Amino acid sequence: MIAAVLFILFIALMLAGVPIGIALGLGATAAIAMANVDTANFGLLAVPQNFYATLTKYPLLALPMFVLVGSIFDRSGVAQRLINLAIALVGRGPGMLPVVAIAVAMFLGGISGSGPANAAAVGGVMIAAMARAGYPASFSASVIGAAASTDILIPPSIALIIYSVLTPGASVPALFAAGMLPGVLIGLALMIPAVWLSRRHGLGAREAEQARPALLVSLREAFWGLTAPILILGGMRLGWFTPTEAAAVAVGYGLLIGMAIHKTIGVRDLLPIFREAAELSAVILMVIGLASIFAYALSTLSIIDPIAKAILSSGISSSAALACIVILLLIVGMFLDGISIFLIFVPLLTPFMRAFQWDPVWFGILMTMMVAVGQFTPPMAVNLMVSCKMAKVPIDQTFKWVWWFVLAVLIAVTAVVIFPGLALWLPKALGY
């Protein structure tokens, strides 16, 4: 009964357009009050206590720092130089520019931690370049929206930090290491339909006529961008910095590149950059804080344990349950953004994880891959929205292309389901 109130209130408020965090908070507060009618203050002091305790967790500081990294590298001029280098390396020809876009999005994934920031950085340069080479804007937007989704798997990743905060037994370094190979796998999987569609539809016919940048010059220009992931990931791996510190160092490095070397960021740009990053972090942190009240309600009102028992006694097999979860996440991914998916579904899916003894790191990577698909599956697709806005095409024009990319990533997801080693080998080899 109380569980029903919790879910119905939450879902109804959410569908009415109330911010997701507020819907979670109101639903949970009502449920806690109903469950504790006999207690002093209806047990509601747990609401501010959970909110306060969650938002003052020190490891969570990595999140605003990585948001800031994204905002700064987005404007640092690094993307342009990496793209020149990539073109110099792979050459010109039909289907090559989409491959370059995907490769650069993957590389930037090693610096920033959020998909939309990546789509903005790559899209800012690639959409005009692809238009000059004769690719239709709807195709470019699809490629870039899909490519940017590798960002939340390739470390560092804001999504994995959130998952780590929610899941005991899945540390940030282990998740970062585990996301690497699946992220690369998704990138490679995206390249296949990108080249195939270009060839089949004769896209980018004028690409071969465009000049190929000189290799050594572009290498020297791209040097600063190339060293950034080495500093961030290498610094964490060698134990120089914690994830939060690595992000702070990356911010300093990005500001150095943007302000002193490429001169794309002026002193007057700083306040808007910090303002934007602070607001975006606040929006994410707010949902995390309010979702902790929801998670508290779920666990104290004994909603989770009966579900877990029901799962085990139903006799459903581990792989059938997993298939259901993947399909469920694919569907909710079309309507919910990634952060909300984690905050709502990690507490709900934890009983499955425990019941079937799935590895929490592997399961986190799987969920993140599904969120990555959701980031470019219409109608609600944050990355695609960014790339479409930049390409000035309505999102429905991308439908004829984007499904091929969705299919490619789903094949990669299947590979990680069948071979958990794809995710778990690297963290084990690195000793996390």
Place this chain on the structure above:
Amino acid sequence: MENDKPVAWYRRADDAIGAWLLAALLVITLVNVFVRYFTDQSFAWTEELSSFLMLVMCLAGSASAITRDSHIRVEFFFEAADPGRRAGFEKFSTLANALFFFGLGLLSAMMAWDEFRFGDTSPAIGLPKWWYSIWLPIFCAILCTRSLQRFQQIQRPHGQAAEKDAP
């Protein structure tokens, strides 16, 4: 800001608090790294300070986000609705916001009061806990006010388009 209308002072204040706190968090974290490498000291107490500043940054940034209407919501039904119904949804959503932050403010004031009464001190620095927690009800009051101000803007004809700038 894309529009030429002067921006209300409270919006600039919310924005500035968020931006400067983020900058402060960055500087504290970087100083920590340097101090650790060049001396043998470690600043454990900065963790407590940073955590608190992050909370305040989140609250101030949320106030900006309410004014700009950039909190995460399910946009699918929202976008599909016709303008009249959408305004209704939006009004309902700002009122739900206001109600929630009013309640959270009340409850967090009780929490801060308890901490004051019982003289709880923080684990790392040993400061009275209510020095930190008192900011929660204060900012909840601000967030509640921002929601109502937003409600007023939607009520006013043409006010909505002018205030809703880039996400």
